[in-house]
Amino acid sequence: MTAFAELRATEYAYLDEQGQVYLDHTGAGLPARRQLDAHAERIRYGCYGNPHSENPTSLASSHLVDQTRAAILDHFNADPAEYAVVFTPNATGACRLVGEAFPFGKRSRLVLPLDNHNSVNGLREYARAGGAQTIYVPFSGPDLRISDDAIRQVLSEGRSRRSGGRGRSSAMGLFAYPAQSNFTGVHHPLAWIATAQHLGYRVLLDAAAYVPTNRLDLSTVHPDFVTVSWYKVFGYPTGLGALIARRAALAELRRPWFSGGTIHVVSAQGDWHKMADDETAFEDGTLNFLSIPDIAEGLRWLSEVGLDAVHEHVAGLTARLLTGAAALTHTNGEPLVRVYGPTDGDRRGGTVTLNVLDPEGAIVDERAVSKDSAARSISLRTGCFCNPGAGEAAFSISRRLLAGAVRRTTGTIDDYLQRLGLPSGGAVRVSFGLSSSPGDVDAFLGFIVDTYRDRPRTDTGLTPRERC
Numbered sequence: 261m262t263a264f265a266e267l268r269a270t271e272y273a274y275l276d277e278q279g280q281v282y283l284d285h286t287g288a289g290l291p292a293r294r295q296l297d298a299h300a301e302r303i304r305y306g307c308y309g310n311p312h313s314e315n316p317t318s319l320a321s322s323h324l325v326d327q328t329r330a331a332i333l334d335h336f337n338a339d340p341a342e343y344a345v346v347f348t349p350n351a352t353g354a355c356r357l358v359g360e361a362f363p364f365g366k367r368s369r370l371v372l373p374l375d376n377h378n379s380v381n382g383l384r385e386y387a388r389a390g391g392a393q394t395i396y397v398p399f400s401g402p403d404l405r406i407s408d409d410a411i412r413q414v415l416s417e418g419r420s421r422r423s424g425g426r427g428r429s430s431a432m433g434l435f436a437y438p439a440q441s442n443f444t445g446v447h448h449p450l451a452w453i454a455t456a457q458h459l460g461y462r463v464l465l466d467a468a469a470y471v472p473t474n475r476l477d478l479s480t481v482h483p484d485f486v487t488v489s490w491y492k493v494f495g496y497p498t499g500l501g502a503l504i505a506r507r508a509a510l511a512e513l514r515r516p517w518f519s520g521g522t523i524h525v526v527s528a529q530g531d532w533h534k535m536a537d538d539e540t541a542f543e544d545g546t547l548n549f550l551s552i553p554d555i556a557e558g559l560r561w562l563s564e565v566g567l568d569a570v571h572e573h574v575a576g577l578t579a580r581l582l583t584g585a586a587a588l589t590h591t592n593g594e595p596l597v598r599v600y601g602p603t604d605g606d607r608r609g610g611t612v613t614l615n616v617l618d619p620e621g622a623i624v625d626e627r628a629v630s631k632d633s634a635a636r637s638i639s640l641r642t643g644c645f646c647n648p649g650a651g652e653a654a655f656s657i658s659r660r661l662l663a664g665a666v667r668r669t670t671g672t673i674d675d676y677l678q679r680l681g682l683p684s685g686g687a688v689r690v691s692f693g694l695s696s697s698p699g700d701v702d703a704f705l706g707f708i709v710d711t712y713r714d715r716p717r718t719d720t721g722l723t724p725r726e727r728c
C-alpha cells in the first residue's frame with residue numbers, strides 16, 4: 261500500500277465509508293481526522309480567553325496566535341523582519357484588505373491578467389473609486405497561458421506614459437495574479453513578481469489555489485501581498501485565511517476606518533486615533549482565537565506528510581485523468597471530453613476543467629453533468645468558477661460580442677448566455693488534493709463513459725442558472 265493509500269484508509273477513511281468521490285479540492289481541501297482530534301483536545305482541556313488583554317487565559321490565546329503567525333512564516337520560508345501575517349476570514353478577505361486600503365490614484369494602474377478569480381477582479385472597483393485605470397492582459401493561445409512578453413508590455417506601457425520611460429517609479433500601482441489558475445490549473449510564472457516590482461508595481465499574488473499542493477518560498481520570490489484560504493490547504497478550519505504581506509507594502513496601505521483591535525490609541529471626543537503600527541492594524545475586532553491554532557496544526561500535518569510528496573501525488577493523478585480523458589471516444593470516433601488549457605502535466609496543478617461532448621461534438625450542458633454526477637456521489641464543480649476571464653477565453657467569446665451582450669441583457673444568466681450564443685454557460689471542474697486516490701480518477705472517467713458515451717443530445721429540462 262502506498263503512503264497516500266494508507267492515509268486515505270485511515271485519516272480520510274470517511275470518504276470511502278460514505279461512498280464519496282470528492283473531486284473539488286480547488287473548492288475546499290479535506291481535513292485529516294487527526295486535525296479534528298487536535299482541535300477537540302485543545303479546547304476540551306485548555307482554557308482560552310479573548311486575546312486582547314493580559315489575564316492568563318487571554319495570554320494563553322495570544323501565545324497560540326503568535327505561534328501560529330510564526331508557523332505560517334516558517335512554512336513559507338519568509339523572514340519575519342520582511343513579512344507579516346494578517347489573519348482574515350479567507351483569501352477574499354485578504355484581497356479586500358489590500359483593495360480598500362491601496363493608494364490608488366489618477367496616475368496609478370491596476371493590472372490584471374484575464375485569468376483571475378472574481379475576488380481579485382473585484383479590486384477594479386477600488387481602483388475605479390480611486391481614479392485608477394484597470395488594464396487586463398489577454399491570454400496568449402489555446403493553452404490559456406499568458407506570455408511573459410504580454411505581461412511585460414502592459415506593465416511597461418504604463419511606465420513610459422507615467423514617467424517618460426525614465427528611472428524607476430515606486431507607485432505605478434498594483435499587479436495582481438494567481439500563482440495557479442482556479443480554472444485551468446495553469447501555473448503562471450512567479451518570475452512576473454520581480455518583473456512587475458522592477459517596473460514600480462506592488463504585486464498581489466493570489467496563492468489560494470497554488471499553496472495546497474505547491475511550495476511557495478518567500479525567500480526566493482518576494483510578492484508584496486500573498487492571499488491564502490486555509491480551508492483550501494487542509495480542509496479545516498473554515499473561516500480563516502491570511503494576508504501575508506511585506507511590512508514595507510503594508511505600511512503604504514491606508515485603512516478606511518479603525519475598529520476594536522486595530523488601534524494603538526483613540527479619543528472619542530478628541531476625534532483622533534492612532535492605528536497600531538503592526539499587522540494588528542488590519543485585524544478588525546476579536547480574532548478567531550479558538551481556530552487560529554488549528555492552522556498551525558494543519559501545517560504540522562502537511563509537513564509530516566510532506567508537501568513535495570503531495571505535489572507529486574497530485575501531479576500523478578492529474579496525468580492519469582488527462583491521459584484517460586484524451587482516450588475517451590464515442591463509437592463514431594468523436595471525443596467524449598474537451599479539456600480547456602494545457603492537456604499535459606507541464607507547469608500546471610491538479611485542477612482540470614473540461615466539457616463533456618455528445619456524439620455530434622456538441623457540449624453537454626454542465627448542469628446535466630452536475631445532476632448526473634451528484635447521483636453517483638461525485639462532488640465536482642460546474643459553472644465558471646468565479647473566473648469569467650478564463651471562461652470567456654475557453655469559449656472563445658470576443659470582446660465585441662461580450663460588449664453587446666452586456667449592453668442588451670435583461671440581467672439573468674440564461675439571457676446573457678443566449679445573447680452570447682452559448683449552448684452551455686459553463687464547464688466542469690475536477691480537482692485533486694492530498695486525500696485523492698487513483699480510484700477517484702477512475703470513478704470519474706467511468707461515470708463519463710457510462711453516462712454519456714453514444715448518448716444523443718436530450719432535452720434536459722434544467723432550471724435557470726442563478727449565479728455565475
Ligand SMILES: Cc1ncc(COP(=O)(O)O)c(C=O)c1O
Nearest residue numbers: 350351352377379442468469489
Ligand atoms: C485562485 C482563487 N483565488 C481566490 C479564491 C477565493 O477564495 P475564498 O472564497 O476562500 O475567499 C479562490 C476560491 O476558489 C481561488 O481558487
